[in-house]
Amino acid sequence: RRFQQMDVLEGLNVLITISxxxxxxxxxxxxxxxxxxxHNDPEVEKRQGWTSVGDxxxxxxxxxxxxEKIKFLVIALKNAVEVYAWAPKPYHKxxxxxxxxxxxxxxxxxxxxVEEGQRLKVIYGSLSGFHAIDVDSGTPYDLYLPTHIQGPVHPHAIIILPNKAGTEVLVCYEDEGVYIDTYGRITKDTVLQWGEMPTSVAYLQSNQVMGWGEKAIELRSANTGNLDGVFMHKKAQKLKFLCERNDKVFFASVQSGGSSQIYFMTLGQNSLFSW
Structure with missing residues (x-):
């Protein structure tokens, strides 16, 4: 099977995938x-190894x-968004x-x-910009449309900023990032500006944002957008974020023909890189 996205949820004993x-x-x-x-558990061998989420x-x-104790799964489809919630045993799905x-x-x-521990809001990116849906009312509305950009927008990341009661967001698109609240108001005058157009952007547990460009990997503060570190490539290549585990960040090269190389970086003190 071809896998587009995957995440390990160890506490639930599942690997979730789009495939x-x-x-x-x-x-x-x-x-x-x-x-x-x-091959050391005959009982497990007999069971079906996977299940689909809905149809x-x-x-x-x-x-x-x-x-809190709830795990939500929010899914983007071709022209819809679905929200699922994990039901523990006996359902376990x-x-x-x-x-x-x-x-x-x-x-x-x-x-x-989750705004202020009460209101659920879906935030999604499109070729026009970023939008939100109030989960209770089902009403969609525009959050941020970068009208200064000609043509379609490439949304890289939606980052819910910590310690802001779920109401402040950093939205990253093209080679920029803008700070807004969940009603679409600009909250900071600063714009996060990458040194080059990233192919992938990810938020790290260290409250930093990493951007993978063809010439370099940049590490920036999620709160200010300031550059914390940069790592130059030996050769130009497209890289895609995979996941973060403990103090390591895993990513892969995107190559034509389907073959790709997987790399990881260790984020040490003061966020210095080492391969």
């Missing part, structure tokens, strides 16, 4: 995957959002919570925030 020709959302059980390698096809992007169909823009990336 296959129809871009379905599928959960693989970690115990089953481990047994495929070790969703054509998934574009998803995000797992933890709020994601169950449908909310559905938002026939959106005015096609969502390309998606996230979910």
């Amino acid at each position: 296959g020709k129809k871009n379905k959302l599928r959960l693989y059980y970690l115990s089953w995957l481990r047994n495929k390698i070790l 969703l096809e054509g998934c574009v992007h998803y995000k797992v959002v933890r709020y 994601f169950m449908a919570f909310k559905s938002f169909r026939s959106l005015p823009q096609k969502p390309l990336s998606v996230d979910l925030t």
